[in-house]
Structure formats: structure tokens, C-alpha cells
Amino acid sequence: MKETETGMDELIESTLLLTEKAFRELFPILPKEWLNLDLTTPQLKVVLLIYLSGPTRMSVIASALDVSLATATGVVDRLVKTDMVARGSDPNDRRVVLCRLSDKGEKQIAGLWQKAGDRVVMMFKALDRRKLQLVKDALEVLLEAGEVTKGQLQISNNSK
DSSP states (O other): OOHHHHHHHHHHHHHHHHHHHHHHHHGGGHHHHHHTSOOOHHHHHHHHHHHHHOSEEHHHHHHHHTSOHHHHHHHHHHHHHTTSEEEEEETTEEEEEEEEEOHHHHHHHHHHHHHHHHHHHHHHHTSOHHHHHHHHHHHHHHHHHHHHHHHHHHHHHHTO
């Protein structure tokens, strides 16, 4: 292995460790809010998937959970009964069922992200302007890398 590859691997590893520490700084405010949700793990996964992706086909939910369509339908049925998720049809193809968060589901999940956002604001306010600008610049670079590698991730996910 080349010297530069070894150095890059070490830099990636140390950056991952710092990222984990940063997430741990955010985590203390989340457990109470997350634990108060009356959702099973599969239900939470579905709710988060829909929150992040927007209206989602049942087949996509089943694939993301790595379960059968019938199992995914059962999970979504329970979420519909608790008014966390609503079903609708695709305006382009009425045969397609789209799942979206209900108003209640949207409010609950958005509230969880808001709590984390409040903690991030506190952390940002503890920085001086120069350091905050460094954080902003680093996040912009990271998002650019995410866009560049997004296609690679989709290819590897589709090859499972």
C-alpha cells in the first residue's frame, strides 16, 4: 500500500472517531424524546424513512426494511391505526400506494429533529466566528462529497 493511501486511511479513521464523538454530544438530549415514542423498531424505521424520503411506495418500504411486502404492509397498517402514517395513491398511477407521514407523525418526528437542532445551536454559539465558519465550510465540503458519491451508494444498494 502506498504511503499516501495509508495516511489517508488513518485520516479517515480519526475523522470517523471525531464524528462519533460529535454524535455523542447530540445524543444526550434525544433518548427521552425518542423513548417516549410508542413505536416498535420496524415502525420507527418506517417513520424515519418516510420523514427523510417523503411519500414512499410500499415496495420501497419493504425493500428498505428487507422484509416481504406483506410484512411491510402490516407495519404500515399499525402506523395508520395510530395516525402516524397516512396512505394515498400516486397521482400519476392510482394503482400505486404511497405512504406519507400524517400531520401527527410529521409533528412528532419534526419535534425530535428540533431538539437535536437546539443542541447544535448551543454548540455553535460556544464557538467563535472563525471556528463556526470552519464548521460551516467543512459541512459544505462533506455535502459536496455526498452528492458526488450518492450514485455509488445507490449502485451498491441495488446490487444486494
